[in-house]
Amino acid sequence: MTPKPLDLIVRIALVDEDLLELSPTVWRQFKVSAHVTPDILHDKVLAVIMGWTRNYHAYYMRKIGSKTSHIPLGSNAVDLMHVDHHIAGTEVAAPVTATIGSMLEKAGDRLLYCYDLGDSWRHVVTLEELVSGEDANGWVQVLDGAMRCPDEDGDGCHEYQEKILDQYNKAKAKPKDVRKARKFATLCFSKHNAGNVRSPFIPDEFDVASCQAAVQTALRSRCIRMSI
DSSP: OOOOOEEEEEEEEEBOTTSOBOSSOOEEEEEEETTOOHHHIIIIIIHHHHTOOTTTSOEEEEETTOSEEEOOTTOOOGGGGGHHHHHTTSEEEOGGGOOHHHHOOSTTOEEEEEEOTTTOEEEEEEEEEEEEGGGOOOOOEEEEEESOOOOTTSOHHHHHIIIIIHHHHHHHHSTTOHHHHHHHHHHHHGGGGSTTOOSOOOTTOOOHHHHHHHHHHHHTSOOOOOOO
16 A cells, blocks of 8 residues: 655754754754655755765664654764664664654654764754645655764864854954964864865854755665665
8 A cells, every 4th residue: 555645844953952942043944744754854855955975973863752763774874883882772774774753743743863872973853844735746846954064073062062063152252352263263263174175164054945856866866775
Protein backbone atom coordinates (compact mmCIF):
# COMPACT_ATOMS: atom_id res chain seq x y z
CA MET A 1 0.00 0.00 0.00
CA THR A 2 1.43 3.36 -1.06
CA PRO A 3 1.69 5.75 1.90
CA LYS A 4 -0.34 8.95 1.64
CA PRO A 5 1.69 12.08 0.80
CA LEU A 6 2.69 13.91 3.95
CA ASP A 7 5.27 16.63 4.43
CA LEU A 8 6.66 18.10 7.63
CA ILE A 9 7.70 21.66 8.36
CA VAL A 10 10.44 21.43 10.95
CA ARG A 11 12.94 23.62 12.75
CA ILE A 12 16.46 22.48 13.60
CA ALA A 13 18.72 24.34 16.03
CA LEU A 14 22.01 23.74 17.79
CA VAL A 15 21.55 23.21 21.53
CA ASP A 16 23.61 22.80 24.69
CA GLU A 17 23.61 19.79 27.03
CA ASP A 18 20.31 20.98 28.54
CA LEU A 19 18.80 21.14 25.03
CA LEU A 20 18.61 24.93 25.18
CA GLU A 21 19.36 26.77 21.96
CA LEU A 22 22.66 28.58 21.60
CA SER A 23 22.72 32.38 21.73
CA PRO A 24 22.36 33.71 19.12
CA THR A 25 20.47 30.74 17.75
CA VAL A 26 21.99 28.73 14.91
CA TRP A 27 18.84 27.44 13.24
CA ARG A 28 17.08 26.44 10.02
CA GLN A 29 13.45 25.89 9.07
CA PHE A 30 12.62 23.56 6.20
CA LYS A 31 10.01 21.28 4.66
CA VAL A 32 10.65 17.59 4.02
CA SER A 33 8.70 14.43 3.21
CA ALA A 34 7.57 12.47 6.26
CA HIS A 35 8.64 9.26 4.50
CA VAL A 36 12.38 10.04 4.45
CA THR A 37 14.52 7.66 6.52
CA PRO A 38 17.06 8.96 9.07
CA ASP A 39 20.09 7.92 6.98
CA ILE A 40 18.92 9.92 3.96
CA LEU A 41 17.71 12.74 6.18
CA HIS A 42 21.17 13.02 7.74
CA ASP A 43 23.20 12.69 4.54
CA LYS A 44 21.16 14.77 2.11
CA VAL A 45 19.20 17.18 4.30
CA LEU A 46 20.28 17.88 7.87
CA ALA A 47 24.05 17.85 7.38
CA VAL A 48 23.74 19.95 4.22
CA ILE A 49 21.23 22.44 5.61
CA MET A 50 23.33 23.01 8.71
CA GLY A 51 26.60 23.13 6.76
CA TRP A 52 28.37 19.99 7.99
CA THR A 53 30.57 17.81 5.79
CA ARG A 54 28.81 14.82 4.25
CA ASN A 55 30.11 11.31 4.97
CA TYR A 56 32.63 12.53 7.53
CA HIS A 57 31.37 11.88 11.07
CA ALA A 58 28.86 9.46 12.55
CA TYR A 59 25.55 10.57 14.04
CA TYR A 60 22.52 9.34 15.90
CA MET A 61 18.88 10.36 16.13
CA ARG A 62 16.47 9.72 18.97
CA LYS A 63 12.98 11.05 19.53
CA ILE A 64 13.06 12.94 22.81
CA GLY A 65 11.33 10.71 25.33
CA SER A 66 12.04 7.54 23.33
CA LYS A 67 14.35 4.69 24.32
CA THR A 68 15.40 3.89 20.74
CA SER A 69 18.52 5.40 19.17
CA HIS A 70 18.95 5.24 15.41
CA ILE A 71 22.67 5.06 14.77
CA PRO A 72 24.82 3.78 11.86
CA LEU A 73 26.95 1.20 13.67
CA GLY A 74 28.34 0.04 10.33
CA SER A 75 30.04 3.38 9.76
CA ASN A 76 33.82 3.56 9.52
CA ALA A 77 33.86 7.05 11.07
CA VAL A 78 36.51 7.22 13.80
CA ASP A 79 34.17 9.04 16.21
CA LEU A 80 32.01 5.91 16.45
CA MET A 81 34.37 4.85 19.24
CA HIS A 82 32.30 7.13 21.49
CA VAL A 83 29.03 5.38 20.68
CA ASP A 84 28.57 3.66 24.07
CA HIS A 85 28.37 7.03 25.81
CA HIS A 86 25.52 8.11 23.55
CA ILE A 87 23.38 4.96 23.47
CA ALA A 88 23.62 4.00 27.15
CA GLY A 89 20.19 2.99 28.41
CA THR A 90 18.61 2.86 24.95
CA GLU A 91 17.90 0.24 22.32
CA VAL A 92 19.73 0.54 19.02
CA ALA A 93 18.04 0.48 15.62
CA ALA A 94 19.39 0.95 12.12
CA PRO A 95 18.51 4.32 10.54
CA VAL A 96 16.80 2.56 7.63
CA THR A 97 14.16 1.07 9.96
CA ALA A 98 12.33 4.34 10.64
CA THR A 99 11.08 7.47 8.92
CA ILE A 100 11.14 11.04 10.10
CA GLY A 101 7.33 10.91 10.15
CA SER A 102 7.31 7.95 12.53
CA MET A 103 9.57 9.87 14.91
CA LEU A 104 7.82 13.24 14.62
CA GLU A 105 4.09 12.57 14.54
CA LYS A 106 2.44 15.73 15.88
CA ALA A 107 3.31 19.40 16.20
CA GLY A 108 5.69 19.92 19.11
CA ASP A 109 7.34 16.50 18.88
CA ARG A 110 11.13 16.81 19.12
CA LEU A 111 14.06 14.78 17.90
CA LEU A 112 17.64 14.86 19.19
CA TYR A 113 20.15 14.76 16.34
CA CYS A 114 23.78 14.48 17.37
CA TYR A 115 26.45 14.89 14.71
CA ASP A 116 30.07 13.88 15.45
CA LEU A 117 29.94 11.58 18.46
CA GLY A 118 33.28 12.87 19.71
CA ASP A 119 32.57 16.60 19.73
CA SER A 120 28.80 16.11 20.17
CA TRP A 121 27.21 18.79 18.03
CA ARG A 122 23.70 18.50 19.44
CA HIS A 123 20.65 19.66 17.50
CA VAL A 124 16.97 19.57 18.36
CA VAL A 125 14.60 19.01 15.44
CA THR A 126 11.06 20.19 16.22
CA LEU A 127 7.96 19.42 14.18
CA GLU A 128 6.10 22.67 13.61
CA GLU A 129 3.42 21.70 11.09
CA LEU A 130 2.03 18.73 9.14
CA VAL A 131 1.35 19.33 5.44
CA SER A 132 -1.01 16.89 3.71
CA GLY A 133 -3.14 16.59 0.59
CA GLU A 134 -2.24 18.53 -2.56
CA ASP A 135 0.24 20.69 -0.66
CA ALA A 136 2.41 17.67 0.18
CA ASN A 137 4.75 17.46 -2.80
CA GLY A 138 7.68 15.71 -1.12
CA TRP A 139 10.16 18.46 -1.99
CA VAL A 140 12.85 19.55 0.42
CA GLN A 141 12.52 23.31 0.76
CA VAL A 142 14.66 25.57 2.95
CA LEU A 143 12.32 28.20 4.39
CA ASP A 144 14.36 30.28 6.81
CA GLY A 145 17.33 30.29 9.15
CA ALA A 146 20.12 32.29 10.74
CA MET A 147 23.84 32.03 11.62
CA ARG A 148 26.38 29.89 9.82
CA CYS A 149 27.43 26.36 10.73
CA PRO A 150 30.26 26.03 13.28
CA ASP A 151 33.63 24.66 12.19
CA GLU A 152 34.13 20.91 11.86
CA ASP A 153 36.06 19.32 14.75
CA GLY A 154 35.47 22.48 16.75
CA ASP A 155 34.86 20.77 20.12
CA GLY A 156 31.08 20.96 20.27
CA CYS A 157 28.30 23.35 21.17
CA HIS A 158 29.61 24.42 24.57
CA GLU A 159 32.99 25.46 23.19
CA TYR A 160 31.42 27.20 20.20
CA GLN A 161 29.12 29.19 22.48
CA GLU A 162 31.93 30.16 24.83
CA LYS A 163 34.72 30.83 22.33
CA ILE A 164 32.82 32.26 19.36
CA LEU A 165 29.22 33.21 20.07
CA ASP A 166 29.91 34.86 23.44
CA GLN A 167 32.65 36.91 21.80
CA TYR A 168 30.33 37.68 18.89
CA ASN A 169 27.73 38.99 21.36
CA LYS A 170 30.31 41.16 23.12
CA ALA A 171 31.60 42.59 19.84
CA LYS A 172 28.06 43.35 18.65
CA ALA A 173 27.13 44.98 21.98
CA LYS A 174 30.15 47.33 21.79
CA PRO A 175 30.94 47.75 18.07
CA LYS A 176 33.41 50.58 18.75
CA ASP A 177 35.51 48.54 21.18
CA VAL A 178 38.62 47.83 19.10
CA ARG A 179 40.01 45.25 21.53
CA LYS A 180 36.85 43.14 21.45
CA ALA A 181 36.65 43.43 17.66
CA ARG A 182 40.28 42.36 17.27
CA LYS A 183 39.89 39.39 19.64
CA PHE A 184 36.74 38.28 17.83
CA ALA A 185 38.41 38.58 14.40
CA THR A 186 41.40 36.55 15.60
CA LEU A 187 39.13 33.76 16.84
CA CYS A 188 37.27 33.64 13.54
CA PHE A 189 40.50 33.62 11.53
CA SER A 190 41.60 30.47 13.37
CA LYS A 191 38.68 28.61 11.79
CA HIS A 192 40.22 28.65 8.29
CA ASN A 193 41.64 25.16 8.74
CA ALA A 194 38.24 23.57 9.41
CA GLY A 195 37.01 21.10 6.80
CA ASN A 196 33.76 22.95 6.13
CA VAL A 197 35.26 26.46 6.01
CA ARG A 198 36.20 27.49 2.48
CA SER A 199 36.12 31.26 2.96
CA PRO A 200 36.42 33.77 5.82
CA PHE A 201 34.54 32.50 8.87
CA ILE A 202 31.62 34.87 9.45
CA PRO A 203 29.38 33.55 12.26
CA ASP A 204 26.22 35.41 11.18
CA GLU A 205 26.56 34.42 7.53
CA PHE A 206 23.54 32.53 6.15
CA ASP A 207 21.66 32.69 2.86
CA VAL A 208 18.47 30.71 2.16
CA ALA A 209 19.02 30.53 -1.61
CA SER A 210 22.59 29.22 -1.26
CA CYS A 211 21.45 26.69 1.32
CA GLN A 212 18.63 25.50 -0.97
CA ALA A 213 21.08 25.12 -3.87
CA ALA A 214 23.38 22.99 -1.71
CA VAL A 215 20.46 20.76 -0.73
CA GLN A 216 19.39 20.30 -4.34
CA THR A 217 22.92 19.26 -5.26
CA ALA A 218 22.96 16.73 -2.41
CA LEU A 219 19.56 15.34 -3.39
CA ARG A 220 20.81 14.64 -6.90
CA SER A 221 23.83 12.74 -5.60
CA ARG A 222 24.22 9.17 -4.41
CA CYS A 223 23.29 8.64 -0.78
CA ILE A 224 26.14 7.47 1.42
CA ARG A 225 24.44 4.90 3.66
CA MET A 226 26.23 4.34 6.95
CA SER A 227 23.79 1.85 8.45
CA ILE A 228 23.93 -1.36 10.51
